Amino acid sequence: xxxxxxxxxxxxxxxxxxxxxxxxxxxxxxxxxxxxxxxxxxxxxxxxxxxxxxxxxxxxxxxxxxxxxxxxxxxxxxxxxxxxxxxxxxxxxxxxxxxxxxxxxxxxxxxxxxxxxxxxxxxxxxxxxxxxxxxxxxxxxxxxxxxxxxxxxxxxxxxxxxxxxxxx
Ligand SMILES: Cc1cc2nc3c(=O)[nH]c(=O)nc-3n(C[C@H](O)[C@H](O)[C@H](O)COP(=O)(O)O)c2cc1C
Numbered sequence: 001x002x003x004x005x006x007x008x009x010x011x012x013x014x015x016x017x018x019x020x021x022x023x024x025x026x027x028x029x030x031x032x033x034x035x036x037x038x039x040x041x042x043x044x045x046x047x048x049x050x051x052x053x054x055x056x057x058x059x060x061x062x063x064x065x066x067x068x069x070x071x072x073x074x075x076x077x078x079x080x081x082x083x084x085x086x087x088x089x090x091x092x093x094x095x096x097x098x099x100x101x102x103x104x105x106x107x108x109x110x111x112x113x114x115x116x117x118x119x120x121x122x123x124x125x126x127x128x129x130x131x132x133x134x135x136x137x138x139x140x141x142x143x144x145x146x147x148x149x150x151x152x153x154x155x156x157x158x159x160x161x162x163x164x165x166x167x168x
Contacts, residue, residue, distance in 0.1 A: 002168045003030040005046065008053030009065050010035040014088050014145045015053040018152065022051065022086065025160035037065045041072050048081050049167040050114075054105045054140075055088040060097030060131065062104055070108060078114035084163050085116065085140035086156075091127040092147050102140040103131030116140070117166040118159055124151065 004026070008019040023031055034043050036053065044050070057063045062070075085106055089099035106116045119137040122130075125144070132138045141159040143152050 001029055001164065002048050003032060004049040004051055004167065005034055005043070006031050006051045006053075007034045007036045007039055007044070009037050009063065011037055011065075012053070012055065012063075015055045018086060018088065018143060018145075018156070019053050021153070021156050022160060025157050026164070029164070036069075039065070039069050041076055044069075044073070045076050045078065045081070050081060050083045050109075051163075052083060052085050052105060052109075053087075054085055054101040056094070056097060056099050056101035059094065060100040062101050066101075066105065073108055073112060076112045078109055078112040081109075081114045082117050082167055083109045083114045084118035084159075084166075086118075086143065086159070087132065087140055088143050088145060089130075090146040091125055091144050095126075095128040098125070098127035098130040098132070099138070099140075099142045099144075100131035102138060102142065103133070106132070106139040118163050120155070120159060120162075124148075 087099040087102035
């Protein structure tokens with residue numbers, strides 16, 4: 001498998017912790033970690049396999065650090081790149097916008113030509129609305145440390161197994 005670029009905010013608590021668990025689940029796969037707070041066009045586009053950690057903030061919005069990257073992202077050519085997105089959200093606190101960030105981010109990278117991979121089932125979650133939902137799947141890995149933290153380990157392991165098959 002080609003080297004993976006894993007992007008998450010080094011200032012986040014939960015998103016960074018999950019990033020480390022994802023690395024553990026990959027075992028000896030080559031992964032470079034990049035601080036999403038310092039993401040640039042160059043660092044984002046140097047990988048063919050990308051994992052982005054995107055928690056949802058502000059009632060259905062991207063966190064500041066990703067939002068600030070959006071104008072630069074609009075100039076990127078992401079053709080022939082595979083992007084997998086994991087998100088953190090709170091289905092009880094924000095049932096109308098559960099993990100919207102995953103869906104927003106997926107749209108942004110798809111617009112630049114990337115293929116979003118690592119879809120997961122919506123079964124096992126209770127919410128009203130999610131921009132991450134496409135049909136009966138999420139377009140990424142939805143985690144909820146507030147309400148379903150105990151389910152995360154298995155969800156991560158299953159997701160990583162899929163990514164091992166789907167990445168270049
Ligand atoms: C002010 C605020 C707004 C939030 N908005 C949403 C939201 O719209 N949808 C959602 O699913 N989770 C929302 N959350 C929950 C966070 O996504 C969740 O706590 C996540 O674990 C944060 O990860 P981080 O601390 O690594 O950034 C919000 C949390 C806060 C504090």
